[in-house]
Amino acid sequence: MNLKKMVFGTMALAMVSGSAVAGSSSGTSALDDPAKMSPFFTDAGMKTMKSEAETKAAWAAMSQEDRDAVMKDCADATIAKAHENFCKMAMMMGK
Structure with missing residues (x-):
């Protein structure tokens, strides 16, 4: 009986930890984070960029950590x- 519990417990742990690892490795990029990226765009869909001066100010x-991630x-x-x-604009500003 104890062996059965250990096997099922191990399987459950493997499934839970496996999905946690998979989620962390396939996370979204900094470029998909609206909190970081909204200052660069005029629209909520993040399709239209602001002017060059506004982009440089943002x-x-x-x-520095956010700039490095971008x-x-x-x-x-x-x-x-x-x-x-x-990314073209970021590469120019990041130099």
């Missing part, structure tokens, strides 16, 4: 393709 207002995501070709216009 970039300067970001923490630059890391823009360096990923797959993510950058989905955010092409923003």
